[in-house]
Amino acid sequence: MSEIIQVKNLSKSYWRDSFEIPVLNNINLTVNEGDFLALMGPSGSGKTTLLNLIAGIDKPTNGDVVVNGTDISKLSESALAKWRSSNVGFVFQFYNLIKVLTAYENVELPLLLTKLSKAERKKHVETALSIVGLGDRMNHYPKQLSGGQEQRVAIARAIVTDPLILVADEPTGDLDKNSADEILTLVERLNKEFKKTILIVTHDPHAAERAHIKHHLDKGELTLEQS
Amino acid sequence: MKIIKLIFKNAFRHKLRTALTIGGMAIVVIAFGLLRTVVTAWYVGVEGSAADRLVTRHSVSFILPLPYAYLDKVKQVPGVKHVSFFNWFGGIYIDKTQFFARFAADANTVFDVYPEFVVNKKELEDFRKERNACILGRDIAKQYNLKIGDVMTLEGDIFPGRWDFVIRGIYQPKFKTTDATAMIFQWEYLNERMIEESPERANEIGWFAIKIDNPNEAAAVSNKIDALFKNSPAETKTETERAFQQGFIAASSAIIEGMNAISFIIVGIIMLVLGNTMIMAARERTREYAVLKTLGFSGGHLIGLIMGESLFISALGGGVGLALTFPIVAFFESVLPKGWFPIFQVEPVTIILAISAVIIIGVAAAIFPVQRALSTKIVNGLRFVG
Numbered sequence: 001m002s003e004i005i006q007v008k009n010l011s012k013s014y015w016r017d018s019f020e021i022p023v024l025n026n027i028n029l030t031v032n033e034g035d036f037l038a039l040m041g042p043s044g045s046g047k048t049t050l051l052n053l054i055a056g057i058d059k060p061t062n063g064d065v066v067v068n069g070t071d072i073s074k075l076s077e078s079a080l081a082k083w084r085s086s087n088v089g090f091v092f093q094f095y096n097l098i099k100v101l102t103a104y105e106n107v108e109l110p111l112l113l114t115k116l117s118k119a120e121r122k123k124h125v126e127t128a129l130s131i132v133g134l135g136d137r138m139n140h141y142p143k144q145l146s147g148g149q150e151q152r153v154a155i156a157r158a159i160v161t162d163p164l165i166l167v168a169d170e171p172t173g174d175l176d177k178n179s180a181d182e183i184l185t186l187v188e189r190l191n192k193e194f195k196k197t198i199l200i201v202t203h204d205p206h207a208a209e210r211a212h213i214k215h216h217l218d219k220g221e222l223t224l225e226q227s
Numbered sequence: 228m229k230i231i232k233l234i235f236k237n238a239f240r241h242k243l244r245t246a247l248t249i250g251g252m253a254i255v256v257i258a259f260g261l262l263r264t265v266v267t268a269w270y271v272g273v274e275g276s277a278a279d280r281l282v283t284r285h286s287v288s289f290i291l292p293l294p295y296a297y298l299d300k301v302k303q304v305p306g307v308k309h310v311s312f313f314n315w316f317g318g319i320y321i322d323k324t325q326f327f328a329r330f331a332a333d334a335n336t337v338f339d340v341y342p343e344f345v346v347n348k349k350e351l352e353d354f355r356k357e358r359n360a361c362i363l364g365r366d367i368a369k370q371y372n373l374k375i376g377d378v379m380t381l382e383g384d385i386f387p388g389r390w391d392f393v394i395r396g397i398y399q400p401k402f403k404t405t406d407a408t409a410m411i412f413q414w415e416y417l418n419e420r421m422i423e424e425s426p427e428r429a430n431e432i433g434w435f436a437i438k439i440d441n442p443n444e445a446a447a448v449s450n451k452i453d454a455l456f457k458n459s460p461a462e463t464k465t466e467t468e469r470a471f472q473q474g475f476i477a478a479s480s481a482i483i484e485g486m487n488a489i490s491f492i493i494v495g496i497i498m499l500v501l502g503n504t505m506i507m508a509a510r511e512r513t514r515e516y517a518v519l520k521t522l523g524f525s526g527g528h529l530i531g532l533i534m535g536e537s538l539f540i541s542a543l544g545g546g547v548g549l550a551l552t553f554p555i556v557a558f559f560e561s562v563l564p565k566g567w568f569p570i571f572q573v574e575p576v577t578i579i580l581a582i583s584a585v586i587i588i589g590v591a592a593a594i595f596p597v598q599r600a601l602s603t604k605i606v607n608g609l610r611f612v613g
Contacts, residue, residue, distance in 0.1 A: 049606075057521050057605040078525055085523020092609065096518045100236040110522045112230065157522075 004164065004197055005031035005054060010063035012049055023049045025220035027063070031165075036191040036198045038211035040225070045217045047201045048169055054199060055088045055167045056080045068164055085113045089158030089196075091168035091187075095150040097142040103129065103153045104138040110161045128156040131194075132186060148179030155186060159196070166190065168200045172207050184210050230528065234535040237508070245540060248504045252544020252588070253551065255497040256581050260552035261559065262490035263577040268568040269476060269483050274404045276468035278442040279308075280340065283435040283452055286462040289475070292431035293461050295418075300455050301435055306448040308440050311336035312432040314417060318381035318390065320371075327367050328409040329381065331417040334360075340438045343401035344411075350375070350396030358419070361412035362396035370408075379410075386417060388424065404570065436468075494584045501592035505537050509596030516600045517608025529600045530593075537596075538589035545585030549578065 007029040013022045023046040031037055039047040052058040053065055056072045065073050067087065075083060097106045107128050111121045129135050132152040142150050151171060158166055168187065172180035188210050190196045200211060208214050214225040239245055267274075283301065285291035292314075301310050314331040334355045338346055346354070346362060354360045363373060373379065373394055381390045392412055400407040414432070421429040439448050449465035456463045466474070476483070509516070516529055552573055560571040603611075 052606055055521075057609075081520065081523050081525050083523075084521065090521050092518075096514065096609070098233070098515055098518070100240055101233065105232075109519075113523050 002033050003030050004033040004035075004068055005029070005199075006064075006066040007050075007054065008064045008066070010050075010053060010065065011061050012046070012053060012058070013061045022220055024053075024060075027220075027222050029215070029222060031197060031199065033197055034191070034195050035213055036188070036211045037200070037213045037215065038208040039199065039201045039215050039217055040203060040205075040208050041217035042203065046220055047203075047217045050217065050222075051167050051169055051199060051201045055090065055165075056084050085110060086161060087164045089161065089163040089166040091151070091154050091158050091166065091171045093170035093173040095142070095147075095154045095174075097150055097153055097157075099142055102139050102141055103134060103145065103156075106142070106153055107156045107160050110157060114161065124160050125156075128160040129153070131159065131190075132156045146179070147175050148182055151175060151179070151183050152186065155183070155190075159190065159194075163196075165197045165199065168198065170202055171200065172202070172204060180204075180207065230531060231535070234532060234539055237512070237532070238536050238539050240508070244504060244507075248501055248540055249544040249547065251500055252497055252541060252585075253548035255493050256545050256548025256585065257552050257555055258493055259490050259581055259584065260549065260573055260577055261556060262486050263580065264556050264571060264573055265568075266483055266487050266490070267574045267577065268571045269479070271404055271406070271568070271570045273469055273472040273476070276472050277343075277438075278445075278467070278469075279439050280468040281437040281439060281445060281449055281452075281465050282468050282471040283437060283449075283463050283465040284433070284471070286453075286464040289434070291461070292428075292433060293435070293463065295430040295432050297435070297456065297461075297463070298432075301437065301452055304448060304451045304455070306439050306441065306444050306451075307437055309336055309339040309438040311340040311436045312414065312434065313337075313436060314414060314431075314433040315385070316381075316383075316412075316417065317385040318383050320379070320381050327364075328406070330409060330411050331414040332411050334413045334415070337411060337436075338398075340436045343405045344398040344409075345401050346396050346398045353395040354413075357393060357395060358413055358416045359390075359392050360395035361392040361410055362398055363394055364407040364409045365397055365399050366407040367410060368394075368397045386420070386428075388420070390420075406570070437465075494588065498588045498591050501537065501541060501588055502595065504540070505533065505592045505596045506599075508536070509533055509600055513600075513603060513608050513611040517603065517605045517611070520605050520608070526601050530597050533597045533600060534590065534593040537593035538586070541585050541589030541592065545581065545588075549581055552581075 007027055010024055010027040011022070012024040013020045015021070027050065039050060041047045049058065053060050054067070056065075056075070060073050063073070064071050070083065072080060072083060098109070101109070104125055107125045108121055111124055116124065126135065126138070129138055132155050134149060134152055134156065137145060137149060142153070145153065171187065172183050175183060184207055187198060187200065191198050200207065202208050216223045216225050283293070285293055295312070298310060298312060301307060311333045316329040316331050318329055319325075338344055338351060350362070354362050361379065368374065375394050375397065377394045379392045379394060381392070383390055398407075418429055437452075439445060445467050452465045453463050519529065556571070556573050560568070563571070
């Protein structure tokens with residue numbers, strides 16, 4: 001399979017007043033198309049930072065992130081925003097749905113940035129919601145859904161544009177065991193059935209077990225565990 | 228779903244807060260409209276003054292009379308086209324609260340000098356023929372349901388006694404700013420009574436109203452007129468009608484300017500209130516804006532969302548306020564003593580100013596929230612706990 005993500009000599013530091021806090025140190029990573037990769041590590045190890053850099057919502061201090069041939073670390077903010085809208089699907093720990101929008105409208109949000117017609121958008125949204133098993137909850141607001149259902153809506157929102165990669169930051173971190181299993185099964189299905197390249201950040205070993213590749217991140221250093 | 232729907236839904240996310248802001252905005256627009264209406268009503272005389280009209284009065288004070296004998300001399304001044312003259316009559320009609328302007332004027336010239344008071348030929352002839360005839364402004368006739376042939380009785384105060392007038396004409400205002408609330412009767416009628424009852428007050432007039440050939444020569448003509456009566460017992464002061472009107476309201480100009488300033492200050496206050504509402508709303512949505520940016524929404528989209536919401540709330544409040552301004556101004560007009568303001572209505576310029584204020588408030592209130600939303604990094608926004 002072809003390499004879809006190449007992380008080269010990536011470093012990231014944050015600044016607190018005049019103090020530099022290094023988070024990632026000279027990271028190198030390659031992800032192939034169709035991989036299901038888990039990033040593990042203790043809190044503060046930099047796994048979310050690495051995920052954010054790969055997904056183009058943060059900029060590295062040094063090094064490059066090349067996704068499908070595009071060095072996203074060189075893109076401007078507006079170009080990066082456009083790139084994200086068509087290449088990356090995001091799943092967050094706390095779902096991050098817009099409270100005043102229905103499940104349908106939340107899933108439709110990324111499609112508003114495309115040139116699809118209303119009818120085409122409807123078809124895409126219905127497909128995405130049916131994939132996550134919420135075809136009958138389209139008109140429900142987030143507060144009318146359980147945590148697991150909210151996360152499934154978030155997954156539908158992430159896949160509705162058919163992105164190149166799907167990134168999930170602790171997608172089961174806020175869920176009970178049953179709901180977490182449902183979400184992980186769904187993510188697994190997206191990888192197997194729909195051939196999505198998936199990067200998941202978790203410190204839950206059970207969640208990481210679902211991935212094909214596990215990387216451990218600690219003190220800014222990345223190590224491959226086992227496949 | 229369109230972005231506009233999200234703007235609408237965001238605006239009503241906190242219904243009470245939005246309702247209070249809209250209510251505040253509406254009250255401000257009403258107050259603005261009312262204050263501006265009072266200000267414009269106050270200056271309506273100035274606005275309605277003609278560039279080719281001069282007023283000659285006693286140099287000491289407007290309330291001191293001038294000799295009628297000055298008339299012929301004024302007429303001879305080069306550049307003078309028509310001369311008319313007036314006395315402020317005052318008087319009481321029905322009771323003291325029924326106020327409108329009542330003048331004794333030269334029946335032969337008054338409508339030459341004031342062509343914006345439009346009277347038909349027959350009514351004018353009838354007015355000139357009958358000594359105690361009077362002509363009423365359209366609005367006063369309508370207000371008291373008076374018609375031609377009716378007798379109107381005034382109780383004199385400056386000129387004591389009972390004064391009966393027969394209505395022989397009703398003038399129409401030519402322009403929107405023309406006062407349609409005046410009563411004009413023959414100066415001869417007043418003067419004849421003065422000759423009989425108070426001879427020392429006979430043959431006196433209040434001021435001359437002079438129509439000139441060329442408005443550009445107003446200063447020169449004024450100087451010539453005043454020069455005629457220099458060192459006389461009743462020196463004159465001649466000025467343009469606009470200057471005369473401005474001098475007339477100068478005593479209250481501080482209050483009016485104060486009202487004018489307040490009308491703009493309240494706009495500033497509501498700008499801060501709406502700004503505060505928008506800052507709170509945007510702060511609460513920090514994480515949502517970060518999510519939207521993550522999904523690929525640009526800075527322009529966020530500006531549209533925040534600015535759109537601010538403008539929507541502002542426009543809604545402004546629209547409600549503007550719609551209520553008209554009946555409220557009408558109500559105030561109905562409870563004010565009659566004739567205080569000959570023209571008391573919401574002027575187009577007031578509406579334009581109110582709409583402009585609504586737009587400026589909407590845009591200004593969104594500046595800080597927009598700046599905050601744009602400058603917050605996605606990773607920081609996603610971590611935000613409101």
